[in-house]
Amino acid sequence: MSDLLLVLGNPIKHSKSPLIHNYWLKKYKINAKYNKKCVKKDELKKYVDLVKQGKLKGCNITVPYKKDFFDLVDKVDTHAQSSLAINTIFTENEKVIGTNTDGLGFVSSLVDDLNYDLRSSLNIFCFGAGGASYGIISELLKYKPNSVEVSNRTHFSTLNLVKHFCKEKDLYKKIIKPIPWGENPKEHIDLVINTTTCGMNETDEFPIEFNELSKETFVYDIIYSPKETILMKKARLNNLRTSNGIYMLIRQAAVSFEKWFKINLNNDDINEVIRLLGYDH
Ligand code: ATR
Numbered sequence: 382m383s384d385l386l387l388v389l390g391n392p393i394k395h396s397k398s399p400l401i402h403n404y405w406l407k408k409y410k411i412n413a414k415y416n417k418k419c420v421k422k423d424e425l426k427k428y429v430d431l432v433k434q435g436k437l438k439g440c441n442i443t444v445p446y447k448k449d450f451f452d453l454v455d456k457v458d459t460h461a462q463s464s465l466a467i468n469t470i471f472t473e474n475e476k477v478i479g480t481n482t483d484g485l486g487f488v489s490s491l492v493d494d495l496n497y498d499l500r501s502s503l504n505i506f507c508f509g510a511g512g513a514s515y516g517i518i519s520e521l522l523k524y525k526p527n528s529v530e531v532s533n534r535t536h537f538s539t540l541n542l543v544k545h546f547c548k549e550k551d552l553y554k555k556i557i558k559p560i561p562w563g564e565n566p567k568e569h570i571d572l573v574i575n576t577t578t579c580g581m582n583e584t585d586e587f588p589i590e591f592n593e594l595s596k597e598t599f600v601y602d603i604i605y606s607p608k609e610t611i612l613m614k615k616a617r618l619n620n621l622r623t624s625n626g627i628y629m630l631i632r633q634a635a636v637s638f639e640k641w642f643k644i645n646l647n648n649d650d651i652n653e654v655i656r657l658l659g660y661d662h
Contacts, residue, residue: 383413386413386414386416387415389428389441389443391421398417400657425449429450438641439471442467442468448465451467456479460484461480463546464516466481467479467480468482468637469481482633483633484520486633487632488521501526503572506532517603530570532560535562540559565589573599575601575610587612599623600613600624604626605627605629609625628655635650635651
């Protein structure tokens with residue numbers, strides 16, 4: 382009998398995860414199928430039980446349930462702890478583990494796909510203090526940045542994010558800096574990341590300009606639809622290098638796939654999915 386994997390969320394119609402995972406399952410001749418499932422909150426425990434019983438190989442978790450699995454799984458790994466979110470569950474020694482693959486997916490896309498030199502002492506500017514920013518910042522901190530400036534529309538959430546990381550390490554107080562929403566990133570910034578959902582709708586407005594940045598600054602928007610986001614357009618006006626979030630989407634999926642099947646996916650596997658999703662031009 383074939384294994385089953387699910388992505389759980391609500392709504393779930395637009396998820397690209399089945400396309401991505403079923404491509405790799407077929408390519409590696411794994412007898413398994415990956416489906417999407419729209420679920421209610423009171424059903425979540427049932428899916429953890431199915432994973433524990435081996436009736437499901439694993440699950441991805443998406444909006445709005447990424448915070449709801451902490452009390453349901455047997456163990457939460459460090460990635461999930463520092464990102465305060467679980468997007469993947471899998472079994473290890475008969476225990477159900479909750480992890481978060483967003484941060485690793487982000488870093489892998491930056492280094493392996495976009496050839497960015499993620500050296501130490503970088504000055505990073507992050508728009509957003511929501512779910513996605515925690516996972517991304519927690520991984521970036523491992524590369525010993527000089528500063529991580531965080532700017533979010535609701536400033537209270539920025540302060541909560543700073544508090545969360547400073548609880549982990551006192552040293553982060555000197556590195557993570559809250560910036561008021563609307564303030565432009567300045568010349569010393571090497572890497573700008575948008576982790577907000579601002580720009581997914583055509584009518585969204587981003588009250589930011591990039592004319593103070595140096596020509597070497599890289600602007601990474603984790604939104605992948607539209608392909609050229611508002612922030613990328615603004616960056617293009619200043620001739621800056623940019624990327625949308627398609628590589629992060631695929632790399633975070635690849636980390637989940639590796640958890641379930643112990644297969645390390647290579648650059649060809651990633652680029653084939655880029656083509657499959659129509660992002661190769
Ligand atoms: P995710 O898990 O995708 O990060 P989230 O936790 O709901 O989703 O976070 C959404 C982020 O996008 C938040 O930083 C949110 O800012 P607020 O904390 O002020 O809500 C940000 N965001 C969403 N729409 C926005 C908009 N139109 N302008 C600016 N920021 C926006």
